[in-house]
Amino acid sequence: MNFRSIIATTLLLVAGFQTALAAPVIVPRAPDLNASSWILIDATTGRVLTENNADQRLPPASLTKMMTAYIVSKEVHEGRISENDLVPISVNAWRMGGSKMFVREGTSVQLLELLKGLMIVSGNDATVALAEYVAGSEEAFADVMNQQALLIGMENTNFKNSTGWPAENHYTTAADLSKLAQRLIHDHPEHYRIYSERRFSYTPPGESAISQPNRNLLLGRDPSVDGMKTGHTEAAGYCLVSSALRDGTRLIAVVMGTSSPNARATESANLLQWGFRYFETQTVLAAGQTLESAKVWKSTIDQVELTIPDDMTLTLNRGSFDDLAISAQVNDQLEAPLSAGDVVGFVEVQLNGEVVGHANIVVASDVPEAGFFKRLWDSIVLFFSGLFS
Template sequence: MRAIVSFFILCLTVTSAFAQQLIPAPPQLAATAYLLLDAETGEVLVEHNADEMLPPASLTKMMTSYIVSSEMERGNVGADDEVNISVRAWKMGGSKMFIREGTQVSVKDLLRGVIIQSGNDASVALAEHIAGSEEAFADVMNQQAAILGMTSTQYLNATGWPAEGHYTTARDLAILAKAIINDYPEHYKIYAERSFTYNGIDQMNRNRLLFLDKSIDGLKTGHTEEAGFCLVASGVKRGMRLISVVMGTKSDKARAAESQKLLAYGFRYYETHQALEAGQQLATQRVWGGQVKEVAVGVDKALSLTIPRRGEERIKQTVKLDDVLEAPISEGQELGRLSLELDGKQIAEVPLVALEPVQEAGFFARLWDTIKLFVFNLFA
């Protein structure tokens, strides 16, 4: 009988260990650098050479479009404003929207030209309209990159046209993609549009994944001889949004295929779990010298975590509160910490705060609580 019980316990132990190790190693991509990010939590799931400074090619236009969206949101630029097309914008080589020098084109059309058609001409036209020149616009781009925390990026132009000293990283591009999605959701919808027609020319979005996977709704491709074929992509499955960055692949087909590998891995093995809601009560604690005897304790901010799929039931919460709480207590005052562990490993720690204020009691009530607290401490 003991042998049978021992064998049963061993099976349970092995099964439990196996359940905790279901996630295989991430795929190895045929790319210079890559990164996979949970857009809600900011958790990096996969990375390789993510901080290597590389030429971004037309991925540069993500920042160009971000600044245009920012200017529109602030009311400095209107969607229907007409932009004068300069000779410089008209003469730009590479991918084009095919605008003509001496004409006027609306901001909203130019923005689509940047995002969908990857138009170098449209990018320069918008840069000149907003900052007066492309060089001045590049200064704005660098300022915005610093604000977003893109610490390894430097822009010299609005298009990604090859230039020595024009670089970024996979990590910084993921930060920028996250900002585009979260800060300007209405403009982000443009990234999902499959085609755009201007001047009688219908051009398809260069992001192959939009045509291959209905869960994908952005973002941007890039290509030069030096940069190779690059793609920043994003999509949503089962409430989880992932952002993939792939830089330096060998072909248009390869950048899509390598991006698919990253995204499929993330969606298959991970999920975004809302562990806590803002204002959620987790405990009550005795208050000494207060008008009430207890205070509700919880979290003031929502918390989402990136965890292995179906790992929610294995999360353990540990509440640690201050031993003695004395009034007055203000709403939001930190009173302890909450630790969350998954399979014995801490995955988050957040402050626990008072969810309501507690005012001081009257003199005699405080005096009586002081005596009781003294006795409590004496025999603790």
């Protein structure tokens, strides 16, 4: 297939970048944390900004509940259960130790309330009640959790229960948890917002309200932090998955195995601060944005608009977007019929000679085929133009 170049300058102007060379951006070494394992990623692009022992299998404690919440949100989104469902509280749920929402055996609690109890105060009782409601038993729910983990690329994870209660062969990694956090934010934003609530109150039937604070200390220290989950057991230490949004860039930090609630918050804050200081995320080209109009042969129309199917969003060192070079190539002979989304070329984004972004170029709309005589005439024209080109 022969390609021709699209005018790169046009794309640069559309993207809003300059071609003038700028001084290289110097990024210092990432902070060294007092933790067993950590990772920092951009939530939109998934780019790993720094990591340490991120693939080490560790007990996740209550970070496990992120998967329970993800599955419950998924079930609600797909219409199999409702936020307004009344969930029965079993003896198993009521007897759970550790952090609790303080539901009562034999009662029924609205599903959304249980989800809040899981997300905000890490209630083991609420978590087990939800697991039993979705899958019939906590053991069956753990099987669902492991299947879902594989579907989203958590290859170093194995769950034995819904809560993170210490159990043999119950483990995950910082890298896997960052993937789960990414999916929680993107797939179910309506429920992700619950993680930012700093206090939760629940009133058991016939009793006074029980009010508990969110254990994520970053929510009170950094206004850009809006989630997400703490965890602690003796084996796991103090863990925190946190996410923050500043100037359109969202980062996710996972810190595992620190020494105290304050330490997990401080170390996570250090990681986020470094990330926001030296990196940013921007959309270079937008899905549906017209790159150019191309000539089409053997069709009832003469031109078709070309675009890319998905946003091209990059995470780069701050200041690097001014140095991007964007080039594109398109098949020099487009012939009908074509369907919207058919690939007809590609676009590349380079930074200092290195390709940092790549996308297919597609036709933006269907291109119908012309009648017999128009197709014949265009075939003749193309034949002779090929002879003399």
